Amino acid sequence: xxxxxxxxxxxxxxxxxxxxxxxxxxxxxxxxxxxxxxxxxxxxxxxxxxxxxxxxxxxxxxxxxxxxxxxxxxxxxxxxxxxxxxxxxxxxxxxxxxxxxxxxxxxxxxxxxxxxxxxxxxxxxxxxxxxxxxxxxxxxxxxxxxxxxxxxxxxxxxxxxxxxxxxxxxxxxxxxxxx
Numbered sequence: 001x002x003x004x005x006x007x008x009x010x011x012x013x014x015x016x017x018x019x020x021x022x023x024x025x026x027x028x029x030x031x032x033x034x035x036x037x038x039x040x041x042x043x044x045x046x047x048x049x050x051x052x053x054x055x056x057x058x059x060x061x062x063x064x065x066x067x068x069x070x071x072x073x074x075x076x077x078x079x080x081x082x083x084x085x086x087x088x089x090x091x092x093x094x095x096x097x098x099x100x101x102x103x104x105x106x107x108x109x110x111x112x113x114x115x116x117x118x119x120x121x122x123x124x125x126x127x128x129x130x131x132x133x134x135x136x137x138x139x140x141x142x143x144x145x146x147x148x149x150x151x152x153x154x155x156x157x158x159x160x161x162x163x164x165x166x167x168x169x170x171x172x173x174x175x176x177x178x179x
Contacts, residue, residue: 024179025074027106028065031097034078044091050098065099065106066179073153080146081110081172089114101178108174117165125163126151150174
């Protein structure tokens with residue numbers, strides 16, 4: 001019940017168009033933390049992190065993954081996406097978080113090799129209280145608010161979120177303005 005109330009309060013604040021905090025947030029650091037938490041919660045899954053490091057002049061250099069925003073809210077975005085990947089894929093599935101700096105934006109993609117999303121769910125996926133297969137989510141304590149929070153937080157930060165529900169290659173892509 002506490003989680004439901006907290007989620008509803010966050011959505012109400014975002015609905016009121018209160019701007020999130022504007023401090024620099026390192027999405028790479030958030031991804032490392034979120035993956036560590038996801039691994040602890042789902043040790044039966046394989047978790048990968050791809051920070052988009054590239055070889056340049058014989059030196060390893062990682063792109064800048066800084067955005068301006070609210071650290072707590074952006075942590076919740078990653079936590080919700082990784083939790084969904086864990087809950088909605090079978091044991092042994094692989095989940096990858098990939099970060100890329102692209103022309104003034106930072107892109108975070110959470111992809112899994114699970115069963116995909118029912119096409120009938122896609123138009124309502126980011127709606128409040130939208131839930132997948134009730135048989136698979138009944139025991140998880142899901143409020144059906146996770147993806148609506150993802151969409152609202154990302155929008156409040158000037159970003160976009162999209163989904164590709166292809167079986168074996170499901171991915172959620174968040175794009176945020178770079179700091």
